[in-house]
Amino acid sequence: MPESAQPSPNRIAGSNKRKSSEPVARTSNYHQSVTANADPLRIGRIPICFFVVSVFFFLIGVCAMPFAAPYVAEFFYQAVVLAVVHTFTLGWITAAIMGVMYRYVPALTRVPIRWPRVAYAQLAIFAIGVSGMVAHFELGAWFGLWLAAIAVVISIIMFAANLAPCLWAQFGSGVAETGMMLALGFLITTASLGTLLGIDKTYDFLGGNVLTNISGHAHLAAIGWVTMSICAVSYRMLPAFLLPTVPLPRHALWQLYALAASVSALAVSLLFGLGGETIFAVTTAAALVWWVVIIGRMVARRRMPLGWTPRHALAGIAGLAVAIALGIALTLTGGDSYWGARIAPGYALAGLLGFFSNFIIGMSYQLFPGFVARARQGRGWAAVTIAELSVMRTRWFVFGAFNAGVAVMIAGFMAGSLGTIQAGAILGAAGGAAYALTTMWTLSFAFRAAVPAAAAQSALRILPE
Numbered sequence: 001m002p003e004s005a006q007p008s009p010n011r012i013a014g015s016n017k018r019k020s021s022e023p024v025a026r027t028s029n030y031h032q033s034v035t036a037n038a039d040p041l042r043i044g045r046i047p048i049c050f051f052v053v054s055v056f057f058f059l060i061g062v063c064a065m066p067f068a069a070p071y072v073a074e075f076f077y078q079a080v081v082l083a084v085v086h087t088f089t090l091g092w093i094t095a096a097i098m099g100v101m102y103r104y105v106p107a108l109t110r111v112p113i114r115w116p117r118v119a120y121a122q123l124a125i126f127a128i129g130v131s132g133m134v135a136h137f138e139l140g141a142w143f144g145l146w147l148a149a150i151a152v153v154i155s156i157i158m159f160a161a162n163l164a165p166c167l168w169a170q171f172g173s174g175v176a177e178t179g180m181m182l183a184l185g186f187l188i189t190t191a192s193l194g195t196l197l198g199i200d201k202t203y204d205f206l207g208g209n210v211l212t213n214i215s216g217h218a219h220l221a222a223i224g225w226v227t228m229s230i231c232a233v234s235y236r237m238l239p240a241f242l243l244p245t246v247p248l249p250r251h252a253l254w255q256l257y258a259l260a261a262s263v264s265a266l267a268v269s270l271l272f273g274l275g276g277e278t279i280f281a282v283t284t285a286a287a288l289v290w291w292v293v294i295i296g297r298m299v300a301r302r303r304m305p306l307g308w309t310p311r312h313a314l315a316g317i318a319g320l321a322v323a324i325a326l327g328i329a330l331t332l333t334g335g336d337s338y339w340g341a342r343i344a345p346g347y348a349l350a351g352l353l354g355f356f357s358n359f360i361i362g363m364s365y366q367l368f369p370g371f372v373a374r375a376r377q378g379r380g381w382a383a384v385t386i387a388e389l390s391v392m393r394t395r396w397f398v399f400g401a402f403n404a405g406v407a408v409m410i411a412g413f414m415a416g417s418l419g420t421i422q423a424g425a426i427l428g429a430a431g432g433a434a435y436a437l438t439t440m441w442t443l444s445f446a447f448r449a450a451v452p453a454a455a456a457q458s459a460l461r462i463l464p465e
């Protein structure tokens, strides 16, 4: 079985000599697609449009890394750094999670998305809002920043209005549904808080310490929204892809509650200066270790071979381990101390690129080609296999260069060596750019009737049902 969990290949196609520009023959494939389109749980190209935006922001983010590195080395709280951080956190990570949720939530809950067309408007507002935020962070223009942030908040409310009705019915019973519902709540909270932090720069009404306020916002976002989503989606995806011999344990639901409670307590103690951050940092870390133990058992008892997806997931867990260690060290040193200024960038890198990005890259190898193949089927275009839509030969380079680059950058920050940081940034950017370009190529086949060269050349192909 190739890396992507392919649907059972049970149909042999004849030669595929049709030129991409020729009209598509209305074969049985077409009739299947008409049935597929009639299914209200199928949401067509919506997730793919989110992935295109996400991968585009990732490309911009990795290309900016070598230029932003000297600023981060000076101090992490700066205009350029804020711009690059939100290129990754909102543009890349949040857009990717939104795309995955649009695909999985209706399928999982068996409840159709209430306003599918609204998703396109939501994406447009999101992309414009995030671009505006990144540009105004870079310019240090706070008025423009919070106007753009309001657009992002509106887009997030539209997203929640579409998905929450599907998830709510199974809150507390379905593990993945509960995690995604909690994550949605954290997304709305953190986006509203971020917008308030921006407005506060103009009107100065919030009070409190700038660095602990930012830290409260960043933790609600990174752990409450992103990590919670990754935990929830992994509980749904890993059993399907690894076919473990052990079922998902019921206490997975309690792991999600523990994570939500700990990160909420951590954020409240940071925002209101209540103290006890180290205790809540440790309980948050314990909830994450709990998740690693649950998925570790499933990986150990898998029936499927390890491909690039689980390799990226394992690299992601290594990134999480480094982030946990540096995060706890940061609560002891404080962000504004000599060591805090060195640890904080390493902590953010381990979390954003080491943990989150590895999970998204790995997941995308598994999901994107399948989504594209299905979207083509829905439009009645010539069928292509997941293997034909996947670029396998660059995956070792993406894995090696991206992860080595992140590790070298973290080491450079800890050692205070700018040369090392920049070398790592260039290496990581090369791996990241290779990923983004090959993924764009895969996604492009959802928007054009042409078939990949490999499909056009082979006379006899096995097509998925």
Ligand code: HEM
Residues within 6 Å of the ligand: 076, 077, 078, 081, 082, 085, 086, 089, 090, 094, 149, 152, 153, 190, 191, 192, 193, 194, 195, 197, 198, 210, 213, 214, 217, 218, 221, 222, 225, 226, 348
């Ligand atoms: C609409 C959504 C968001 C808005 C409006 C927003 C806004 C902001 C603002 C205004 C700041 C600077 C605060 C200050 O200087 O006092 C900030 C910092 C930060 N945000 Fe966000 N944010 C959003 C989403 C996110 C997400 C989803 C994440 C992470 C997953 C995130 C992570 C961070 C981090 C790490 C910092 C600190 C960066 C540094 O110190 O260089 N933000 N955000």
